Amino acid sequence: MRREIEKLLAPGSADELWDNFVTLMRELGFAHTFYSARRFADMARLWLTDELEWRSTFPVAFLDELNGTVPRLTESPWGLWSRENEGSLPCNWVDSPEAEPYLTPDNQRLIALMRQHGVFAGQMISLLGLSARVTGTIVLSTGDGTDQEDADALWQKVGRDVMALSGVFHLRACALPQTKGRARLTPRQREVVEWAAYGKTVAEIAEILGVGPTTIEKHLRLAREALDAHTTAQAILKAHQRNQIFIRPVEMGGSG
Numbered sequence: 022m023r024r025e026i027e028k029l030l031a032p033g034s035a036d037e038l039w040d041n042f043v044t045l046m047r048e049l050g051f052a053h054t055f056y057s058a059r060r061f062a063d064m065a066r067l068w069l070t071d072e073l074e075w076r077s078t079f080p081v082a083f084l085d086e087l088n089g090t091v092p093r094l095t096e097s098p099w100g101l102w103s104r105e106n107e108g109s110l111p112c113n114w115v116d117s118p119e120a121e122p123y124l125t126p127d128n129q130r131l132i133a134l135m136r137q138h139g140v141f142a143g144q145m146i147s148l149l150g151l152s153a154r155v156t157g158t159i160v161l162s163t164g165d166g167t168d169q170e171d172a173d174a175l176w177q178k179v180g181r182d183v184m185a186l187s188g189v190f191h192l193r194a195c196a197l198p199q200t201k202g203r204a205r206l207t208p209r210q211r212e213v214v215e216w217a218a219y220g221k222t223v224a225e226i227a228e229i230l231g232v233g234p235t236t237i238e239k240h241l242r243l244a245r246e247a248l249d250a251h252t253t254a255q256a257i258l259k260a261h262q263r264n265q266i267f268i269r270p271v272e273m274g275g276s277g
Contacts (some may be wrong), residue, residue, distance in 0.1 A: 211244075
């Protein structure tokens, strides 16, 4: 287990961290991995954005058919359950009476599509409660040619290790700069937002950086647009929550 934890602690970018986590899950017997995260400002769930961060190794054919026809996995019965519950569930939990409130017509089509592409058997993990500012969901599939009985037997063997590694992965992902989605600041935008966070005015930032105030205003405007923020104060909050400011340059590695 020490080797696996070290592989999750070592990466300096979210992309490398994801690759290492996927590799570990495959070594443990899970062919496909899905991860989503949502950031919020406080425990009252003041969501910072409707944009979810998500990554997946599910088959391209499945994702292509999923797009625009049924809810993304974040809106699946498992995703909805994980927003208010901790722990894990087998994927066939959706066949139980407890899942009925989550079985919208779209979600029923999603389940049928997962069965069709051989990615239904597996386990869902809720990451609620691990981070004070980020909640998330992991869906693991044992892949085509397996059924839930196979997935349950695998979970009995490796479930505790998977839960521990998933927690380490999620906490590490929360600490690294967001590299998915459009909310990425350029180095200059990041620098300007950092000075604004220190309380510097546009004129003071312009003097510090040796450029005109108009240039600073432009960088702040572009930063607000990238972060979907209405004000500079909101941009500072969102940039901080996404680990886009006050970070070492090496931590911005990865192409995303």
